[in-house]
Amino acid sequence: xxxxxxxxQSFITKYIFSTxxxxxxxxxxxxxxxxxxxxxxxxxxIRWQLAYSGQPVPIIGKLLFGASDGIITPDIYNQIxxxxxxxxxxxxxxxxxxxAFANFxxxxxxxxxxxxxxxxNMFSFWTFFLSGVILLASHFLPxxxxxxxxxxxxxxxxxxxxxxxxxxxxxxxxxxxxxxxVIMGAINYVTTVIRMRxxxxxxxxxxxxxxxxxxxxxxxxxxxxxxxxxxxxLLLENVFGTQFFIAGSKATVEGGDPLLYQHVxxxxxxxxxxxxxxxxxxxxxxLLSVFSRKPAFxxxxxxTCMCIITCLSAIVWGHHMYTTGMSPLLGKAFMFLTxxxxxxxxxxxxNWLGTLWKGSLQLRAPxxxxxxxxxxxxxxxxxxxxxxxxxSDIYLHDSMFVVGHFHYTLAASVLMGSYAALYFWxxxxxxxxxxxxxxxxxxxxxxxxxxxxxxxxxxxxxAGQHRRLYDPxxxxxxxxxxxxxxxxxxxxxxxxxxxxxxxxxxxxxLMKGKKAERNPWNAATIEWTVDxxxxxxxxAQMPTVYTGxxxxxNPAIQGRDWISQTEKLxxxx
Amino acid sequence: MGTLFQSLIHSxxxxxxxxxxxxxxxxxxxxxxxxxxxxxxxxxxxxxxVVLSLVYFIVRYRARPGHKAVYERGDKKIYxxxxxxxxxxxxxxxxxxxxxxxxxxxxxxxxxxxKGANVVRVEVMPQQFAWNIRYAGPDGYFATxxxxxxxxxxxxxxxxxxxxxxxxxxxxxxxxxxxxxxIKQDATPGMITSFWFQAKESGKFEIACAELCGNGxxxxxxxxxxxSPEDFRxxxxxxxxxxxxxxxxSDWGEEEDDSGVPQDWGWPWxxxx
Numbered sequence: 001x002x003x004x005x006x007x008x009q010s011f012i013t014k015y016i017f018s019t020x021x022x023x024x025x026x027x028x029x030x031x032x033x034x035x036x037x038x039x040x041x042x043x044x045x046i047r048w049q050l051a052y053s054g055q056p057v058p059i060i061g062k063l064l065f066g067a068s069d070g071i072i073t074p075d076i077y078n079q080i081x082x083x084x085x086x087x088x089x090x091x092x093x094x095x096x097x098x099x100a101f102a103n104f105x106x107x108x109x110x111x112x113x114x115x116x117x118x119x120x121n122m123f124s125f126w127t128f129f130l131s132g133v134i135l136l137a138s139h140f141l142p143x144x145x146x147x148x149x150x151x152x153x154x155x156x157x158x159x160x161x162x163x164x165x166x167x168x169x170x171x172x173x174x175x176x177x178x179x180x181x182v183i184m185g186a187i188n189y190v191t192t193v194i195r196m197r198x199x200x201x202x203x204x205x206x207x208x209x210x211x212x213x214x215x216x217x218x219x220x221x222x223x224x225x226x227x228x229x230x231x232x233x234l235l236l237e238n239v240f241g242t243q244f245f246i247a248g249s250k251a252t253v254e255g256g257d258p259l260l261y262q263h264v265x266x267x268x269x270x271x272x273x274x275x276x277x278x279x280x281x282x283x284x285x286x287l288l289s290v291f292s293r294k295p296a297f298x299x300x301x302x303x304t305c306m307c308i309i310t311c312l313s314a315i316v317w318g319h320h321m322y323t324t325g326m327s328p329l330l331g332k333a334f335m336f337l338t339x340x341x342x343x344x345x346x347x348x349x350x351n352w353l354g355t356l357w358k359g360s361l362q363l364r365a366p367x368x369x370x371x372x373x374x375x376x377x378x379x380x381x382x383x384x385x386x387x388x389x390x391x392s393d394i395y396l397h398d399s400m401f402v403v404g405h406f407h408y409t410l411a412a413s414v415l416m417g418s419y420a421a422l423y424f425w426x427x428x429x430x431x432x433x434x435x436x437x438x439x440x441x442x443x444x445x446x447x448x449x450x451x452x453x454x455x456x457x458x459x460x461x462x463a464g465q466h467r468r469l470y471d472p473x474x475x476x477x478x479x480x481x482x483x484x485x486x487x488x489x490x491x492x493x494x495x496x497x498x499x500x501x502x503x504x505x506x507x508x509x510l511m512k513g514k515k516a517e518r519n520p521w522n523a524a525t526i527e528w529t530v531d532x533x534x535x536x537x538x539x540a541q542m543p544t545v546y547t548g549x550x551x552x553x554n555p556a557i558q559g560r561d562w563i564s565q566t567e568k569l570x571x572x573x
Numbered sequence: 574m575g576t577l578f579q580s581l582i583h584s585x586x587x588x589x590x591x592x593x594x595x596x597x598x599x600x601x602x603x604x605x606x607x608x609x610x611x612x613x614x615x616x617x618x619x620x621x622x623v624v625l626s627l628v629y630f631i632v633r634y635r636a637r638p639g640h641k642a643v644y645e646r647g648d649k650k651i652y653x654x655x656x657x658x659x660x661x662x663x664x665x666x667x668x669x670x671x672x673x674x675x676x677x678x679x680x681x682x683x684x685x686x687x688k689g690a691n692v693v694r695v696e697v698m699p700q701q702f703a704w705n706i707r708y709a710g711p712d713g714y715f716a717t718x719x720x721x722x723x724x725x726x727x728x729x730x731x732x733x734x735x736x737x738x739x740x741x742x743x744x745x746x747x748x749x750x751x752x753x754x755x756i757k758q759d760a761t762p763g764m765i766t767s768f769w770f771q772a773k774e775s776g777k778f779e780i781a782c783a784e785l786c787g788n789g790x791x792x793x794x795x796x797x798x799x800x801s802p803e804d805f806r807x808x809x810x811x812x813x814x815x816x817x818x819x820x821x822x823s824d825w826g827e828e829e830d831d832s833g834v835p836q837d838w839g840w841p842w843x844x845x846x
Contacts, residue, residue, distance in 0.1 A: 092610065162787050249743055295647070398783040475779050
């Protein structure tokens with residue numbers, strides 16, 4: 001593998017138990033896409049219940065909920081939103097970012113032949129796959145899957161919580177396995193970036209995509225083991241009847257503490273937000289530069305800001321727990337630390353705008369998605385202020401405002417960013433261009449409904465609607481929200497329907513799409529210097545890096561407006 | 574189809590303009606509303622700047638024949654200083670201000686528990702899926718024989734009087750939430766948590782559970798009745814007499830009543846928190 005020459009591979013070693021980072025990336029891509037659609041379908045069901053509470057779900061209702069004549073019962077409702085959250089975060093977005101794009105992009109962008117540990121990489125995918133099988137299987141348990149929310153706070157998620165069946169145990173088991181897979185991947189990415197950069201590529205010659213994925217991988221390697229420990233405890237509670245997290249009158253022995261789990265969960269859970277968003281920040285920073293035909297504004301400052309935010313993300317978890325009755329001193333400390341994040345965030349956000357300033361903006365599909373991230377992340381970031389503040393969080397905590405806010409940061413920003421990345425790298429992954437017209441339809445069909453849905457979720461939360469309600473309208477103070485909730489649902493279904501355009505585009509382009517040139521976007525990073533199909537080993541001749549990742553419109557270049565990182569500026573002129 | 578389209582357009586805008594939180598009837602809820610409104614204003618300004626510059630850049634710098642990008646790396650000292658200064662401007666215009674407001678409010682109100690003879694003390698034990706409410710009774714001590722237990726899900730308090738609540742749940746985590754009072758507090762097994770509030774107006778308000786607690790989470794609904802002090806005392810007295818009369822018979826079902834709630838669930842008032 002290290003010689004870079006093509007060698008014979010059987011179908012199994014090439015497509016299934018592959019150690020090639022590109023194939024593993026593509027495996028993660030389809031794996032994540034499957035779960036994205038599955039979790040998306042569950043979102044549609046949640047919206048049905050909130051709009052037409054207690055009425056049978058049309059068309060698919062009888063098939064899914066035969067026992068209750070197609071009606072979503074309170075038990076089923078709890079299972080659906082629990083699985084929606086779990087799946088979207090851990091089985092859809094994580095494999096897409098820290099699986100598909102990380103795998104495909106890192107070695108190609110830093111000029112390496114493969115990951116540092118190709119076999120570990122393969123194990124990472126198949127452990128992930130196994131965890132997915134277990135999670136999928138838990139849907140078919142007689143009493144259904146887990147139903148304690150994606151956070152699964154004990155004691156509710158333990159046997160004393162009163163949730164029937166073994167869903168919680170399988171939830172904890174599959175999530176632990178998922179964690180192990182993520183740790184394997186993270187160790188691989190961190191090592192690869194540190195050890196295997198091409199000659200000439202210092203840290204400050206790396207594309208910002210690599211910066212983002214690398215920092216996310218560091219967070220994964222540090223914090224996923226913590227949640228894995230907590231999950232193993234939770235598994236023990238459910239299988240062997242231990243009482244690490246059980247207290248009060250339901251405890252038969254002393255010593256348990258439900259709050260301990262919340263700390264363990266959020267020590268991981270807050271960095272997790274950045275694990276998901278850092279790769280997107282990197283990708284968006286690079287794409288804005290490519291499609292503005294301008295270097296990324298303040299590149300070093302942006303990278304530094306991302307590092308600062310990575311560090312800060314580790315010490316702010318308490319802002320998820322303001323209403324637990326934490327000590328005033330802690331509350332104030334967590335609030336102050338959380339609010340500090342707005343300084344580096346503002347700086348790199350300004351750098352995004354700086355990149356666009358005086359550029360030559362090509363509004364192609366990846367650029368549209370990247371620009372939309374600037375918008376939705378602006379809203380997502382700013383609405384975080386309400387929740388970082390102890391007092392306003394008293395009112396907004398556990399409300400639909402929180403749901404709207406984290407859908408803006410995680411669902412909207414990450415989804416739009418992932419789409420940007422997909423449209424951008426699809427030509428290198430599959431040798432075909434995605435259809436640009438369908439891409440633009442998909443963009444507008446996603447962007448408009450998505451904003452209406454998530455914005456109005458925040459509005460319902462501000463109006464008092466709390467989370468995870470099977471039927472909000474039994475409360476008098478929420479009855480006026482029924483029309484708005486119904487409208488949100490219709491927009492959500494429109495958003496879901498728009499994803500069909502993407503699926504059609506993927507299938508159509510794979511079969512009949514225009515063949516991609518080597519460098520369809522005139523991008524400067526190294527992955528665009530190799531032709532599709534990229535052989536196992538990536539480069540016939542190891543690349544040497546001479547320039548930064550964003551050399552666009554440099555007046556020293558003549559004849560075109562970019563040079564590759566592997567070209568000398570003087571040679572090109 | 575036309576009406577559907579109309580209502581979709583309406584919904585796109587309606588949420589933003591017409592929906593308000595429940596009316597605040599508490600002494601200190603205005604503080605929370607004030608922080609939210611201040612944040613609203615400044616956030617709207619910054620978001621407007623972002624949107625306007627995005628739109629301006631897209632129109633002004635769109636790729637077109639004859640237009641070329643300017644090679645600007647943005648790494649000159651002036652740009653770095655400018656972005657960092659703007660970053661701090663954001664921090665001092667929003668974060669520092671709401672932080673100061675919040676710290677002040679916490680010190681003056683939310684974490685400043687009232688003391689004194691007029692304070693009404695209530696113990697609350699949430700369970701799946703109901704609220705148990707308990708008053709100290711004539712002796713002023715909790716967990717004694719003369720404690721007054723309110724009918725399940727019925728909490729009464731006097732108007733214009735500070736009320737301190739201590740909570741400990743029976744089974745899983747619940748969160749006491751009264752939107753009209755901007756109050757939200759977790760009740761976690763194994764610990765006693767507390768909060769305080771004061772009503773400005775009489776009336777009947779809903780109590781909700783805000784933390785997922787099982788399949789009945791959505792219907793864990795209680796009622797807070799704010800009475801005049803006289804009505805409140807009369808209500809307590811009536812309950813006390815009722816309980817005194819039935820007390821002799823209490824041996825009959827000593828361990829548990831129908832709801833599965835142990836009758837002796839109270840705890841001595843925790844003065845440390």
